[in-house]
Amino acid sequence: MNVQQFTVIGAGQMGSGIAQVAAQAGMQVKLHDIEDAMVQKGLKGIEKNLTRQVEKGRMKGEERDGILQRIQGTTQLEEAAAKADIVVEAVVESMAVKTELFRRLDEICPPHTILASNTSSLPITEIAAVTKRPEQVIGMHFMNPVPVMKLVEVIRGLATKDEVYLAVEQLARKMEKTPVEVNDFPGFVSNRVLMPMINEAIYTVYEGVAEPEAVDQVMKLGMNHPMGPLQLADFIGLDTCLYIMETLYEGFGDSKYRPCPLLRKYVKAGWLGKKTGRGFYSYEG
């Protein structure tokens, strides 16, 4: 597939990272969010990342400027999607929000457009079912931080056509990522394995087994994880962690996936981790 225009919906931490790597791969990118403030924040984050590369002597200033020129921010969904060859959705991890968005994208986009979701855990088949093109809907799950992490989990829905899978696999390689194929089950592979570990780490704090710093030190020094599970939870976003645990809990109907009450409490308090300045750690100031 020759992608001329790559559209990203949602300019949060994942959407902005996906827009950056798509533009670095030479594609024209539209970055959409409902709030202009979020679009501007996303664009600023991309500029900061690229400027760091220039300062480190890994990229020329003109190259950075070229990448930035290829990314256009917008709050108009029609403008973002009307000429897209592929749309990658990276909005909040909510089935209701994603299905409403896919319904609209299906109406706006040309017939050839592939509709991909960066969902962490939600069933691709269910998202695809609200469109008239379920064979062109697929999961393209990037990891955070997108410019650094090599993996893209590629998830086939029940109806996804082979040629769509192959096009997305090729696109991931063009973006200098390594695609890994998985089937459509709650949490796929990445979050079915990662998130119960994070949830269990939260239980150890909830039950008073250890302080967050101690839990993280155990996993960093003892298991060589680059970040401890609580630092990682703050980095991912505690709202996203809770949504993923709920998807696993509901999807498998197994009590081993019940979200820790402390995780619920923090999310209710608005302590969503790094993005709101407070989670298991404080990021203010």
Ligand SMILES: CC(=O)CC(=O)SCCNC(=O)CCNC(=O)[C@H](O)C(C)(C)COP(=O)(O)OP(=O)(O)OC[C@H]1O[C@@H](n2cnc3c(N)ncnc32)[C@H](O)[C@@H]1OP(=O)(O)O
């Ligand atoms: C929830 C889901 O659905 C799926 C997920 O994504 S789960 C989360 C998956 N991600 C992880 O597990 C990340 C675990 N953490 C790590 O790998 C590392 O801590 C890290 C790569 C984030 C940072 O690495 P570090 O060595 O601790 O810090 P640091 O030296 O500052 O950064 C290493 C490099 O990453 C870059 N980097 C760090 N954070 C970045 C960000 N947010 N955006 C862009 N680049 C970033 C730095 O610029 C640096 O680049 P260079 O080596 O080229 O200079």
Ligand SMILES: NC(=O)C1=CN([C@@H]2O[C@H](COP(=O)(O)OP(=O)(O)OC[C@H]3O[C@@H](n4cnc5c(N)ncnc54)[C@H](OP(=O)(O)O)[C@@H]3O)[C@@H](O)[C@H]2O)C=CC1
């Ligand atoms: N965080 C992570 O580590 C990872 C997350 N993911 C997945 O990526 C997706 C996004 O996560 P993340 O980037 O962390 O979340 P963020 O909260 O950082 O960003 C989500 C963005 O989407 C915007 N948004 C919400 N609804 C809409 C809509 N209908 N149309 C356009 N924009 C909308 C939000 O705006 P506003 O704030 O105004 O609501 C916000 O700017 C989720 O599905 C998540 O599960 C996947 C891999 C890793």
